[in-house]
Amino acid sequence: MQTHKTLLAWQRAHAVVLQVLELCRKHWQPSASAVFNQLQRAALSVQLNIAEGYAVRSSRRFRNHLVIAYGSAVETSDLLELLEESQLVPGDVVAKAVATARESQALVMGLLKKVRRE
DSSP: OOOGGGOHHHHHHHHHHHHHHHHHHHHOOGGGHHHHHHHHHHHHHHHHHHHHHHHHTOHHHHHHHHHHHHHHHHHHHHHHHHHHHTTSSOHHHHHHHHHHHHHHHHHHHHHHHHHHHO
């Protein structure tokens, strides 16, 4: 039986979560705690909405969860870029996470388009 973990979109979202957690662990700054907290929530939201939507086994509900996941993926990329622009995290550290986040974002959109056609 397949699980949500077989979805490439979930796998990339999971990779983003791991990168974000490491980034926050190494570069956390109390003055920017709101940004770091929101980044973690947004990244988790992508992964968990894909998982929850897949689990409900309803195309309509899965679509709704994917819409939320896509919005959170966009938010994750924006927050990562903000950390770089504000020089809270070095650019080379953020670049890898941004690339993975954008790939995740594209995969969620592709999955959403596929589910809409069904």
